[in-house]
Amino acid sequence: MNNKVLLLVLVALLAVYGVYELASGNESRTFDPEITKFEKDAVTELRFRSKSDSLGPFALKKEGERWTVSRGDRSLPASNDAVAEVLNNLLALRAAYIAAKSSDKWPEYELTEEQATSVQAFAGGKKVADVRIGKFSANPQTQQLKFFVRTGEGDNVYAVEGMAGILLNKSFDDFRDKTALDFDLHNVDELIYGGESQYTVSKTANGWKLDGTEDLDSTRVQNFLMNLHRMSGDEFADDFESKASQLSPFRTLTIRGAGLPEDIVVKCWQDTTREKPFVIQTSQFPESYFASDTLRLYKRIFKPVSEW
Structure with missing residues (x-):
């Protein structure tokens, strides 16, 4: 009698184990690791x-x-x-x-x-x-x-x-698109810097000139344009937008060329109360104001010609 009881208990346990394994197996088979599926x-x-x-x-x-x-x-x-x-x-x-x-x-x-x-x-x-x-x-x-x-x-x-x-x-x-400048460097004929430091870099029949008289190394000018023609900011300065129309730019750059659709104007304001004291905006992306320190965006755009 005891053996029969033990046998029945064993059969019952095996049945429970089988059901558990079957359920576990079904669960593992239906578990799909892909959380998202779309085109x-x-x-x-x-x-x-x-x-x-x-x-x-x-x-x-x-x-x-x-x-x-x-x-x-x-x-x-x-x-x-x-x-x-x-x-x-x-x-x-x-x-x-x-x-x-x-x-x-x-x-x-x-x-x-x-x-x-x-x-x-x-x-x-x-x-x-x-x-x-x-x-x-x-x-x-x-x-x-x-x-x-x-x-x-x-x-x-x-x-x-x-x-x-x-x-x-x-x-x-x-x-947000952080592009500040995007133009074909081969279409540039003139760079006109205004504000605190004023000078013009222009292409002539005899090469690139500074203020129409001083010869410039064409390779250096091309290298500068290579860095300038496609440029992005790092940090937006949205809070400055309301102040921009009330303040005169500290520095400006006008990029001009017969092959460009229109002049590209870069404006730079200086605000010493800001952690990054320069704010830069371009006519290509007028809704974007970028904060810059003395390096990065500001330095790349307004680098002195002697450092090109």
Whole structure:
């Protein structure tokens, strides 16, 4: 009798184990590590609510081949490269494992709506990706970065390894086009510097001249133009926009050439109360004001001819 009981117990335990293994096997077979799936080229809009931007949600929209970034009634040109990076990182999200299966765990992983960075992608009005990016952690032994993600559907929390989470946690300014100058250097005939230091560098039949008389090394002029013709700023100075019309520029540069659509005018203001005392704006990108110290953007544009 005892042997029969033991046999029945053993059979029951084996049955329970079999059911458990079957359930586990089904779960592992149905677990899809791909958190997002969409056609990158079909995306026409991105919506962000980022932990790195305290000023609120913003959106990016594709208009033709270009993107714009907007918040409220403000809309500005966006960097196509920055948008492409976001789309690539969204598609790169791969779950290493499921960290939790209940929404009760969201606060622990910083994945509530108030805690998380939210990224949504749309293709022609249809939502194709919806993720929340939460807590980050690093393994000091392997130096492997890990972060936690959930989607807009379901309660699961996924652990993802790598840098994609950091690269998706962007602010409004991170998407703005930071281009300050972009022109064909071969179309330039004259550089006219005004303000505190005034001089002209012009192309003549006999080469480049300073103020029409002093010969300049053509190779040095070309090297300078190579650095000048495609230039980006580092830091926006949006707060200066309201002051610009009330102040005279400290220095100016007019880039002129028969092959250019129109003169390009660069204005530089000096404000010693700022941490970076120079603010630069160009007629090519008039909505962008860039802060600069004595190096970087300011130095590259207003470098003395003797240093070319």
